[in-house]
Amino acid sequence: MPWPVSDRIMTMSLPLSKDPFATIISVYAPTMTNPDETKEAFYNQLASVLSGIPRTDKLLLIGDFNARIGRENDKCPLVISKHGIGKCNSNGELLLALCSEFELIVTNTMFKQKDERKNTPRSRHRHIIDFIITKCWDKMDIHSTRAMRGANCWTDHQMLWSKVTFRIRQKHNKQGTSKPTKLNTTKLSTISHRESFEQEMDSALAQWEEKENSTPDEEWATLQQVVYNTAETYLGKPDRKHQDWFDPNDQEQKRPSPPESVANQEH
Template identity: 35%
Template structure:
């Protein structure tokens, strides 16, 4: 059983709701979402081609809150805005529990011409903050349909209000193309979804290197049938290709091995499906049925359509619990099977599938006095100061120390051509589960042996005899051939380093 998922409908957790909300957001193609009442603290920063952008998700105390709580919230929001440089873009979004009204003449810098209703006490607090920081409310700057300007209906008066707002600086208002409400989003909440379409101005980025090849799925190299098919396909591909110099034969070898491996083993898939995606065939039909029931109830709010909506919601809850339990049961079985067979890699992959990849911990940059630096320009200045002091020290090596270094004898046997046995030992010693080189051929593919090892040995021998070849062309040093070594005893010399 999945933690939090029980057979009692009254104790259903919010896991299935999260999946449904995620599906709605995916349908609307939203990139960034600010969730409310989730108890997630602090704000976030985003690095874009247009520069750093700060995103703040805010939830304002309601009208029933004490004045002290409201003052504390707006003081914290004021402090957060003050810490953001003026040149940096900022977007503040969330449920402000405030009606800002439509008085554009009184608040020309903060309100647009398309506000809704009248201003209340919370709205006045918010407008005063916006006016002080030159921040405008984007919801009031777009002439949309009346139903697209409101997001919440009062349970008693049944009047619609505009409480969920999107704020940005006046200078960044041109980047916001539209802010409107989507009542069709079925998220089982009393607030409707408010979306803003933002287009940031980009700048050209000069990439230092070109993108590499698509990675091969190396997990299938453990399948004997796949390996046999791969070796047979290589034997057919290498027939009649033993011509040309070493450079031409290496390029032909590289492309043939990569294409054959990609055809046999397939492409590596980095995305790990969650329980909703794994059982989308079961979940999507019942969700679509609930969507139609909700639309029918909104068009004709009668008792009959309400019962139909409640029935479809119950079906979605039961299906979600069953799919989640099946997913976790299968995942636990996979992890246990990998542990029993000694497959540590498979066990680790199964564990990180629900938890996600390990988080990379970062430490804040501090000055020499211990103060945390948040401004990007000051951080760069601190790094310049650090490396200037680091490389300012000049190290001198005395002649006596150089003469004291023991000279190793010259090993003439290293000049002989590498044998096939040395090639097999070098390939066998290479670590698996490592990123491939520029050629895109991982170590697991090279270890499959067969005709490719014979062709690889011939190419290496040609490179050994033509020592200046790859020094001129620069083909080999960034390829997988850089791992082939010439070994005698404890001395190991990389072939490519010798050639270059």
């Protein structure tokens, strides 16, 4: 459920699986006319909220920041991508400093599109003051961020939307993972078997189709499973040959004679 931090900051955490969460922070930053003390207090409080978010959580920092960050991505290449608009102001400098500190990227600047799709205020002046921000290492989760022109809403801002697909990194437990069964690869030593195996694999891959809205990790796991199942069906498991503990070809071992000192004691 939403948790109000202040009259300008609200957070909400959504469970994605057992451990990771998606934390959404909604903000309404002070305008340019507010005193510097009010702006600094807001960003200090926002920094405190960001510090408490676990590193494994997904993050969406969204809202009206009343800040212009401009298009000069050479100053903050990890925060601003190549497709910003306008010029930066003092509020934008505060926002860029916060994003740099917590390694965040402004997704509004990630996508090449017309300026009218970036402009968030209902104004002829092209600039962005509403942002959707995420962690730099999770930027591949964001597929699009743009303003919705013509949306009927009672505000002087245009609605901003983003298409997001959260990719969850699975934890690998080395003790709990099971290794795939070994296959009888010696069967491929002959040309006829190799050619037959290639035909079986080509047929299996021809029937495999990518699923819609699936992540690259899911597609890779499915492809691995198709390849392994086909190989296991054709090759089978290797024959285990255990060496008998008794070898008839071994020569009889004679028991060594005890040392003379021991032999004398026995007599």
